[in-house]
Amino acid sequence: MESLAAPAPVDIKRPIVDFSPSIWGDVFLQYDSQPMEINDNMKTQVQMQKEEVRKIFQSSSNDISQKLNFIDSLQRLGISYHFEREIDEALEQIHKNLTKNKEITTKEGSLHFLALEFRLLRKKGYHISSDEIFEKFKNNKGSLNENISKDVQGMWSLYEAAQLRIHDEDILDEALDFTYSHLNSLITNELSPFLAKQLCQCLRTPLHKGVPRLETRCYISSYGEEPSHSKVLLNFAKLDFNTVQKMHQNEIGSITKWWKDSEFATNVPYARDRVAEAYFWPLAMSYEPKYSTARKMVGKLVTCVSLLDDTYDAYGTVEELELFTEAMQRWDINVIQSLPESMKVVFNSIVELCDEIETTIVENGTSSLVFIQYVKQNFYKLARSYFVESKWCSEGYIPTYDEYKANGSISSSYPLQILSFIGLGEFSNDEILDWIFNYPTIIDAISAHGRLADDISSHKFEQERVHVASAVECCMKQYDMSGEEAYNFIRKEIENYWKVMNEECLKLDNIPRPVLEFIMNVARVTEFAYENFEDKYTKPELLKDYIVALLVDPISIELSE
Numbered sequence: 001m002e003s004l005a006a007p008a009p010v011d012i013k014r015p016i017v018d019f020s021p022s023i024w025g026d027v028f029l030q031y032d033s034q035p036m037e038i039n040d041n042m043k044t045q046v047q048m049q050k051e052e053v054r055k056i057f058q059s060s061s062n063d064i065s066q067k068l069n070f071i072d073s074l075q076r077l078g079i080s081y082h083f084e085r086e087i088d089e090a091l092e093q094i095h096k097n098l099t100k101n102k103e104i105t106t107k108e109g110s111l112h113f114l115a116l117e118f119r120l121l122r123k124k125g126y127h128i129s130s131d132e133i134f135e136k137f138k139n140n141k142g143s144l145n146e147n148i149s150k151d152v153q154g155m156w157s158l159y160e161a162a163q164l165r166i167h168d169e170d171i172l173d174e175a176l177d178f179t180y181s182h183l184n185s186l187i188t189n190e191l192s193p194f195l196a197k198q199l200c201q202c203l204r205t206p207l208h209k210g211v212p213r214l215e216t217r218c219y220i221s222s223y224g225e226e227p228s229h230s231k232v233l234l235n236f237a238k239l240d241f242n243t244v245q246k247m248h249q250n251e252i253g254s255i256t257k258w259w260k261d262s263e264f265a266t267n268v269p270y271a272r273d274r275v276a277e278a279y280f281w282p283l284a285m286s287y288e289p290k291y292s293t294a295r296k297m298v299g300k301l302v303t304c305v306s307l308l309d310d311t312y313d314a315y316g317t318v319e320e321l322e323l324f325t326e327a328m329q330r331w332d333i334n335v336i337q338s339l340p341e342s343m344k345v346v347f348n349s350i351v352e353l354c355d356e357i358e359t360t361i362v363e364n365g366t367s368s369l370v371f372i373q374y375v376k377q378n379f380y381k382l383a384r385s386y387f388v389e390s391k392w393c394s395e396g397y398i399p400t401y402d403e404y405k406a407n408g409s410i411s412s413s414y415p416l417q418i419l420s421f422i423g424l425g426e427f428s429n430d431e432i433l434d435w436i437f438n439y440p441t442i443i444d445a446i447s448a449h450g451r452l453a454d455d456i457s458s459h460k461f462e463q464e465r466v467h468v469a470s471a472v473e474c475c476m477k478q479y480d481m482s483g484e485e486a487y488n489f490i491r492k493e494i495e496n497y498w499k500v501m502n503e504e505c506l507k508l509d510n511i512p513r514p515v516l517e518f519i520m521n522v523a524r525v526t527e528f529a530y531e532n533f534e535d536k537y538t539k540p541e542l543l544k545d546y547i548v549a550l551l552v553d554p555i556s557i558e559l560s561e
């Protein structure tokens, strides 16, 4: 068959990029036909083990420290979603015991205990004063006591707790520097290889910034080596991981089938072929079974966003893209009749996806129809932001950093992804959708964080070809900085956005916690995807092992345990 993608006039110079092909072949196709339902025997086992875990939870009712450690393990092992009500009630009770008239009244306990209590309560949205809870660890100058450096477990917990810091929490800023440098110095000399490995991992990715499913996969592998581990919890976590993984396999199988049937790799040959990598984003937003539809749809949506991005960045001319953007605004393919077939394929894929989303929400009765209008408008806004970048690029214009960030937050595609995921799930209602659509501070912070992290990871690769000036050049221009200074400036901005996000999570008590968690998970997957100046989306070999661990290999379960 003749390729659909041949450019219309032969002499057009296109910004084609030599993206590497997909590394997955047909690996995920087999899962499309795999039965979604787990068998009766497995269901009975899940139910029995879950009840055993519940009994242990209930029996720890009077010991706060034990309860907090138990909740922490449930969360880290990825099974807390089975016990949401119990955990909420327990934390509410613990919060009541800790505070009276908003003052913290009980500050007894070890540094580990207080830091864990602080972290779990704050994660749940309780605004606990860091100054008050850590008061007894300060000296008379108001700084942290040097002698806490002897308490490794305490420092470790304080390091994790301090990640939830907001602005003007000097004690937590200090705690983060203090614990990081002391813990880092322990790795080489004083710890067992097992602990040193754990510590390295948490210094690289603290719990608060980790992608939940990856954290769980990693923690299940090491939890059994902790002296105080519970076999009941571990077995249930493994069984649950494998059961839920089957559902994830089914989802990625069906997205892969759709992608292959649509022949995007042939029909849009200039674009990245990244189905499994795209699915990583909705999987990071939530792995829970009840968000299966949202994951499937958003997985497809991210692949369409990727086709669109490459159409603007790696194929279209400014004249073509102007027309394409107009077609997106009018939602009308007739506007682009004169453009190359491949661009029409991209346009149609977006229109058809929106139709599919609409059918799904009507069938499931989960969402109001304002949702689909918002999705379409966000797709247009995304295309418009890409067009702005294309124009800047063709004109050789370097915008100011602020101008670049305002546009770049939209072109991160996060507002669209977040809106779509939440609109397809159980918390979808007009109020929440309006809130997201109007770009609240938390979405702004996450999108800007995404744009900056992406830019500093792919800066060198992108500047090797004709590409819009990135945040780095814009920052150099606006503040008259060297490249190195701009990198450092942007890294500080990224840290600052974390404080903004943490702060918003405390303020937004009218938004359900799971919704805030989905949103925060986007920041977490950003940190992971773009760490160490690498772009794991564009270079799939960097993501391969993680995808295998989450989507291909089950966890082995020794039956004797």
Ligand SMILES: CC(C)=CCC/C(C)=C/COP(=O)(O)OP(=O)(O)O
Pocket (backbone or CB within 6 Å): 278, 281, 302, 303, 305, 306, 309, 313, 411, 412, 413, 454, 458, 535, 537
């Ligand atoms: C966040 C995800 C996975 C979105 C979908 C695909 C996409 C646009 C990835 C970023 O690519 P890029 O680094 O080339 O983006 P940009 O061109 O916006 O810098």
